[in-house]
Amino acid sequence: MTPGPEHFLILGAILFTLGVIGVLTRRDPLIIFMSIELMLNSVNLTFVTFSHYLGTADGQVFVFLVMTVAAAEVVVGLALIVSIFQNLREMDVDELDEMRG
C-alpha cells in the first residue's frame, strides 16, 4: 500500500523503541551511546515527516539543530567514555555503582 504519514511515524516509533531497549539492556557504554543516537535519528525522521506533510520548513531546521547538538554531544560523551574506561579491564556500565543507597 501507499505509504502515508502514518507509516513514517510508526517506523520512527519502532526505531525509537529499539533505541530505548538498547539503552536499558546493554552494558557496553559505546553501544548505549549508539542506541541513543538511534533514538535521536528516529525523532529526526518524525520531524522531517511532519515538515513534509504540513508544508513548513520548521521541522527541517529543527532537525538541522538536532544534528548539530548530537554531534557535539557525541564528541563530549566519547571523551568522557574514553577517560573513564580506558583504564578498566572491562567496559561495563554496571561497574559505576558508587551511588548505591
Next chain:
Amino acid sequence: MQHFAWAILALPFAGFIALALWQGASERVVSIIGAGSVLLAFLAALVVFAWLQGQPDTAVARHWTDLGWTWAVAGPFSLTFGVWIDTLSSTMTLIITGVGFLILLYSIGYMRADEGFRRFFAQMDLFIFAMLLLVLADNYVWLLIGWAGVGLTSYLLIGFYYQRPSAVAAARKAFVMNVIGDWGMMIGIFIMFGSLGVVNFSGVFSRVSTLPYNGTVVTVMALFLLIGAVAKSAQIPLYTWLPDAMEGPTPVSALIHAATMVTAGVYLIARSYPIYQDSPIALHVVVFIGAAGTLYAGTMGLANNDIKRVLAFSTMSQIAYMFTAVGVAVYSAGIFHLLEHAFFKALLFMGAGAVMHAMDDVLDIQLMGGLRRKMPFTYWTFLIGVLAIIGFPGFSGFFSKEDIIGAVYARAMAGDGWLWLAWALLVISAGVTAAYMFRLFFLVFHGEPRDQALYDHAHDPPLIMQVPMGILAVLAIIGGWLAVPGAYNLMDAWLAPTFDLFKTRGPAIVPQPFSLLSMLVTLAVTAAGFVVAWVIYLRRNPEPGWVGRTFAPVYQLFYHRYYVDELYDLAFVKPVVLGGRYGISFAERYVIDGTVNATAAVVGWSGAWMRRVQTGYVRNYALSILFGAIAVVAYYVIGGR
C-alpha cells in the same frame, strides 16, 4: 490636676521595680522606698480627690477618663488602657494607698531583721500597684489584669515564709481558688464581648440595656462575674483559702486579706452595677451568698483558737455584709462598710500582730491571757477595734452596719418577702460577731495568763508600730460619722454621681428610709452576744476545753469548719491528683511517647524501604524514566486532555 491619677499608678510600680532590682539596699533604704512610694501615691490620690470635690456635683462632672494607649486592635475591636476616675474609684484609691501606707509603716517595725525584708516590701508595692490597677482601669480586661495581679502577689505573700510547708500549701490553695474565680470572670467578660461587642466600661454600661431585662444573657454574665467576686472575696463557696492564708506575715493579712484584696469582689459588683441592676435574679443570689455568709463565718469564728484565723472569719463575715448591701442595690452602704472595715480590721490585725510579736509568734489564744496588764496600748486599740466591728453605737462599724441592716429591712418592708430571711440572718450574725469577738478579746487580754513564760516576755510594740495603730484607732472611732442613720448620709451623697452616670432599670439606687425598730433589734441581739461571751469567758473563766466538751457536736462542727475543706479535698483535689498519676503512667508513656516513637519508627522504616530504589545503576534509573514516560502516554490514551 486629675492627671495625677496616672501618678497613683506609677509610684507604687516604680517602688516595686526599684526594690526588686536593688540587690543590696539596706533596711532603711527599703523602708523609705517601699513605704514612701505608697505615701506619695496617697498624696496623688488626695489631689485627685480634691479635684473631684472641686467639680460640680453631677454625674458627668465628677467623672473623668483618660486614654493611655491602644494595646491591641483586632478588626472593629480595640483594647485600650486608660484610667477611669469617679467618686467610687477615688474612694478606693484613698483606702488602698492610705491604709496601705499605714500598714507598710507598721511593717517596718514588724518585719525588722527578717532576711526577706526587701522582698517583702517589693511584693507589697507590687500588690498595691495591682490593686490600684484593678480599681482605676477603664475596661474589664485591665481590671482582670489587676485582678490576676493581686492574686499573684497574694500567692507570693502568703507563701512568704516559703520554708514552711504549711505556708506553701496555703499559698497554692489560695492561688488555685483565685484562678477558679479568674476563670469565672473571664467567661463573664467573654459573654460581655459576645453580646455587647465591647469591654470598656462606658461601652458596656451604655449598651447593657439593649439586652432583655432579667434575661438569660445578662443574668449569666452577672453570675460569672460573681464567681470571680466570690473567689476573690472569700465568700461561699470559694472561701476555704482565707483562713489558711493567715500563714502569711501579719501585715499581709492586714492589707490583703482584710482591707483591700478581699474587698475587690464588692468593688467589682458595685462597679458593674448596670449589669446587676438589669438582673434582679443575680442580685438575689448576691444577697443570699452574703446573708448566709455572715452567719456561717461567724459560727466558725466561735470555735477557733488561732488569733488570726478568728479575725479571718470575721473578715469573711463582714465582707458578706457588704455583699448583702450591694445585693439589695444599696451600693453606697456596701462601700461605706468597706471603708470602715478597712480601718478597724487593719487595726485588729495590727493588734494581733503586736500580740504575736510579744508572745514569740505564738498564735494559740489558749496560751494567752491577762495581756491587758503587760500591753496597755495594744489592749486599748484592740478594744476600739472590737467595739467598732460589733457595731457599738458611736463607733464606725455601728453606722455602716446599721446602714446595711436598715437597708435590707427597708427593702423587705417594701415588698421583697425573701429579704426578711436575709435580715434575720444579718441580725443574728451581729450577735454572733459580738460573741466571738469578745470571746477572743477576753481570752487574750483578760483573765489569768495561761502560759507564764510567754506572759513574762510580753511587751507593747515599738513606736513605729504604735503610730499606725493609733491613727487607725482614731479613724475607727470617727470614721463612721460620715453617715448617721436617720439624719444625713455624706457617703451616699458622695457616691451618688457614680451610680447615676448610667441609667438603669431594676431597683432604684436611693438611700433607704431609716427604721428605729430594726436598729433597736440589732443592738439588742448584739448586746445578747456580748453577754454570752462575758458570762462564759470572763466571769466563769473556764479551763480550756470546757466549752468544747459541753457543746460537743455543735462545737466540733464549727471547729472543723463544717468539714468543707475535707469535702473539697475529696470532691476536687483527689480526683485531680489521681488523674495526674494516671496521666503520667498511662497517657504519657503509651499514648504520647508511643505516638512520638511510633512516628520516628515509621519514618525510619519507610526510609529503609525506600532506600532500595537507589540501586546505583544508571540503567535502572533510565528504566524508571521510561516508566514515567509511559505513564504520561497512558494518561493521554485514556482520554485526558
Next chain:
Amino acid sequence: MTWLESVVFWVAAIGAVAGGIGVVASRGAIYSALSLIVTLSQLAVMYLLLNAQFIAAAQILIYAGAVMVLFLFVITLLGVQEYPFLGHHLPFQRPLAVIFGALMLLGVVFFVAQSPQGITGAHASFNQLLDQNNVKAFGLALFTLFIFPFEVTPLLLIVAMIGAVAIGRRRKRTVV
C-alpha cells in the same frame, strides 16, 4: 507517490529496522557501529522520499560521515571485547525494558492510528517552495526565522570542543 517510491520506502524501512536490531543485539561494539551506519543511510533515503534533500545530504555527511567515524575511532582505540549479552546484576531489567518498550510503542501506534485528517493536503500555511526548491526554502527559513539558534549553535560546538579536549587529555598520574 508512485509505485517505485512505495517499493523504495518498504525496502528502506525494512533495512532501517534491521539495522536498528543490529545495533541493539550485536555481540560486539564494532558490529553495532556498522549496523548503525546501515540505519543512518536508510534514513537518508527516507529523507529523500520526503523531499528533504538538504537534510538527506546533511545526514550522510555529518552522521554517517563524521559521527560514526568518530565512534569507530573510539571503538578501535578501546579495543573489542566479548562479554555476555546481559549481566546477572539486575534480573528484572531486561524483561521490564522489553515490556515497557512494547507498551510505549503501542501507545504511539494508538495515537498515530487516530491521525487527524488535516495532516496532509493543502492548507493555508502550506509552503509551496518547500516542494519545489527544498534547499532554498530551507535556507530562507534558517537565515530569517531561525537566525538566533543558528548563531548560538557554533558557540555550543566550541564549548563541546573545549570540553572534549579538557576531559580527554592525558593527566599526570597522581597517587590516589
